[in-house]
Amino acid sequence: MSKPTVGLFGLTGCAGDQLVILNCEDQLLDLVNALDIRDFLMASSANDTSCELDLALVEGAVLSKRDEEKLQRIRARSKALMALGTCAVWGGVAALNPQADRAKLLEEIYGAQGAEYDSLPPRALREVVKVDLNLTGCPIEKEQFLSAVSSLLNGDLPIFPEYPVCTECKMFENNCLLIEKSEVCCGPMTVAGCDARCPTMGIACVGCRGPVGEANIPSVLAMFGEKGFPRERIAAKLRTFAPVPGDHS
Amino acid sequence: MSTKIQVEHLARVEGHGGISVELDDGAISSVRFDIYEGPRLLEGLVRGRSYEDISQILSRICSICSVAHSLTSLKATENALDVKVTPQTELLRDLLSRGESIQSHALHLFCLAAPDYLDYPSVTALAADHPDAVKLGLRMKKLGNTIQETLGGRAVHPINAKLGGFGKLPSVESLVTLREALLQGVADSEATLKLLASLPPAEFCHTDTVFAALSSPVNHGYYAGDEIIVSSNGHRQSVPAAAYRSLSNEQAVPGSHAKHSQFKGKPFMVGSLARLSVNTQGLTERARLAMGELGLRLPSNNPMDNNKAQAVELVHDVHYGLAMVDRLLREGIKQEGCVPVRPKAGTGTGVTEAPRGLLVHSYTYDEEGRITAADVITPTAFNAASIENHFRFTVEQSATKDVLVLRKKLEMVARAYDPCISCSVHLLQRRG
Numbered sequence: 225m226s227k228p229t230v231g232l233f234g235l236t237g238c239a240g241d242q243l244v245i246l247n248c249e250d251q252l253l254d255l256v257n258a259l260d261i262r263d264f265l266m267a268s269s270a271n272d273t274s275c276e277l278d279l280a281l282v283e284g285a286v287l288s289k290r291d292e293e294k295l296q297r298i299r300a301r302s303k304a305l306m307a308l309g310t311c312a313v314w315g316g317v318a319a320l321n322p323q324a325d326r327a328k329l330l331e332e333i334y335g336a337q338g339a340e341y342d343s344l345p346p347r348a349l350r351e352v353v354k355v356d357l358n359l360t361g362c363p364i365e366k367e368q369f370l371s372a373v374s375s376l377l378n379g380d381l382p383i384f385p386e387y388p389v390c391t392e393c394k395m396f397e398n399n400c401l402l403i404e405k406s407e408v409c410c411g412p413m414t415v416a417g418c419d420a421r422c423p424t425m426g427i428a429c430v431g432c433r434g435p436v437g438e439a440n441i442p443s444v445l446a447m448f449g450e451k452g453f454p455r456e457r458i459a460a461k462l463r464t465f466a467p468v469p470g471d472h473s
Numbered sequence: 474m475s476t477k478i479q480v481e482h483l484a485r486v487e488g489h490g491g492i493s494v495e496l497d498d499g500a501i502s503s504v505r506f507d508i509y510e511g512p513r514l515l516e517g518l519v520r521g522r523s524y525e526d527i528s529q530i531l532s533r534i535c536s537i538c539s540v541a542h543s544l545t546s547l548k549a550t551e552n553a554l555d556v557k558v559t560p561q562t563e564l565l566r567d568l569l570s571r572g573e574s575i576q577s578h579a580l581h582l583f584c585l586a587a588p589d590y591l592d593y594p595s596v597t598a599l600a601a602d603h604p605d606a607v608k609l610g611l612r613m614k615k616l617g618n619t620i621q622e623t624l625g626g627r628a629v630h631p632i633n634a635k636l637g638g639f640g641k642l643p644s645v646e647s648l649v650t651l652r653e654a655l656l657q658g659v660a661d662s663e664a665t666l667k668l669l670a671s672l673p674p675a676e677f678c679h680t681d682t683v684f685a686a687l688s689s690p691v692n693h694g695y696y697a698g699d700e701i702i703v704s705s706n707g708h709r710q711s712v713p714a715a716a717y718r719s720l721s722n723e724q725a726v727p728g729s730h731a732k733h734s735q736f737k738g739k740p741f742m743v744g745s746l747a748r749l750s751v752n753t754q755g756l757t758e759r760a761r762l763a764m765g766e767l768g769l770r771l772p773s774n775n776p777m778d779n780n781k782a783q784a785v786e787l788v789h790d791v792h793y794g795l796a797m798v799d800r801l802l803r804e805g806i807k808q809e810g811c812v813p814v815r816p817k818a819g820t821g822t823g824v825t826e827a828p829r830g831l832l833v834h835s836y837t838y839d840e841e842g843r844i845t846a847a848d849v850i851t852p853t854a855f856n857a858a859s860i861e862n863h864f865r866f867t868v869e870q871s872a873t874k875d876v877l878v879l880r881k882k883l884e885m886v887a888r889a890y891d892p893c894i895s896c897s898v899h900l901l902q903r904r905g
Binding site for chain 1: 511537585596598632633640
């Protein structure tokens with residue numbers, strides 16, 4: 225069987241998910257041997273920018289007309305498209321305050337010229353094109369990325385966790401930062417897959433992987449309420465990396 | 474007759490940018506380092522957020538410099554809230570930032586810049602013919618990531634460095650493992666030096682250059698200190714961190730989100746070469762010798778020397794990092810908690826050296842600890858004017874005006890700066 229043709233792309237973001245791929249130092253040479261990487265601007269100056277791709281890996285959010293058109297071109301030439309990282313999957317930090325007056329901020333930050341900049345309200349990839357697979361994380365986890373690529377190479381669909389960070393925290397027998405230390409921990413509402421990195425180091429989860437489908441939101445909010453956390457603080461914290469499910473305010 | 478030298482999508486850099494130089498009858502009419510990142514407006518979007526949330530949000534400005542953004546953010550908030558961290562916290566943050574620099578320099582030298590010198594399009598193409606060199610680079614890169622994971626909890630967007638200290642202090646076992654990796658790193662840094670010394674010379678332009686870097690005379694570090702030195706032809710001028718605005722006369726530039734920084738009307742260069750120029754005396758003996766082995770003479774008038782300067786810093790950081798880990802193992806880790814942090818109204822500025830140069834975060838908080846203003850100035854924003862300046866000299870000083878030859882030269886000059894374009898869109902907020 226011939227190697228699958230692959231492209232790696234970045235829209236607006238921090239390039240952290242492409243960096244995680246380059247950080248697979250022990251697997252990188254095997255990875256590039258298993259794939260036929262045709263288009264990867266961050267790593268190569270010889271790219272085929274028009275060939276058909278079996279798989280496009282795209283990180284970053286859509287924040288400009290330029291991003292939007294680039295994503296549409298990538299989609300048109302790709303059989304499958306995987307969103308990499310929280311910005312691509314949920315919008316990420318650039319979307320942390322959807323109510324913000326962006327025209328005003330552009331002017332404040334860049335001066336009168338800001339109005340001329342190519343700027344659109346942040347969108348996740350699936351709000352612009354069809355997305356086949358979503359690999360979340362800020363940044364993505366190396367092991368999850370490698371196992372997803374292995375699954376695809378074997379003709380399987382990758383399996384991602386569908387339970388909250390709390391489940392992993394319990395597996396590590398961590399003390400609960402929310403219940404025992406009354407810290408605003410987003411673990412109960414955040415999808416696992418990070419081995420509960422932050423709580424394991426004594427740091428409250430900031431929700432950087434985005435929401436988990438099966439969260440019992442009313443019960444978590446009630447618990448936050450019992451702890452006396454100010455409502456607006458919780459709302460802001462939960463909306464830092466992704467929208468809160470069912471929250472349209 | 475007009476000629477345009479254009480690189481629409483600059484490859485092998487972090488982020489999205491381009492180069493365009495226009496000539497009219499052989500004379501340069503326009504020089505641009507274009508930035509195509511969409512504005513993320515993070516400095517504006519964080520307004521109203523709690524002091525506790527800021528470093529985790531603003532570290533997301535950049536991945537390769539995420540440790541620098543986190544630590545600079547913590548420094549700014551701690552200064553604003555009058556928090557003084559312990560010497561052990563200072564030491565661990567210093568070591569963490571050296572991990573970031575090792576990773577970033579190895580990524581840049583081996584994966585982004587080296588292919589140019591040896592005429593390959595990418596590191597993977599390079600690996601086919603020079604597998605040992607690429608494996609060496611990947612080992613150095615991994616060493617940097619091991620330091621970042623051990624102390625920061627994650628290689629990209631660290632989590633463990635927090636206000637007042639660290640979430641979890643490193644265990645003795647993890648330091649012993651780190652020590653072994655650093656010992657291998659010392660050997661690998663020797664091989665890196667040999668490799669860099671064997672690359673063909675790159676001399677595209679020569680010009681007097683002004684440099685700016687955080688003063689670090691004792692150990693040539695990235696984290697500690699709050700005095701910026703601007704160095705020009707041996708003349709040194711001191712700028713306190715809180716006066717960082719004198720380093721920047723913000724000019725918005727059409728077609729680019731980078732505002733151009735100048736010091737007294739002159740563009741200046743930040744990054745490894747600037748640090749070496751300012752902090753030579755803080756280098757380890759081995760690193761100082763390495764300068765001679767690479768033929769690096771200071772003050773340098775060749776921007777391509779930034780690649781050599783990064784190699785010198787790699788040597789310095791593995792040696793100094795090893796000494797730091799030895800000290801931690803000898804003296805033991807004090808099991809101390811974080812210094813308590815309480816909200817209050819105030820303004821604070823944090824300045825550090827990201828791998829690619831001077832980084833400033835400056836915040837104002839209200840009495841409840843909500844941020845009311847945030848300024849972030851990144852190394853590539855500082856460098857933008859200097860990059861364009863060196864583009865101009867490269868074209869002017871080139872014997873040939875062949876577009877393809879000039880394109881490659883300009884790309885190599887841009888890459889030597891190790892630009893971080895995601896970073897560069899974050900600029901000064903206009904005031905008044």
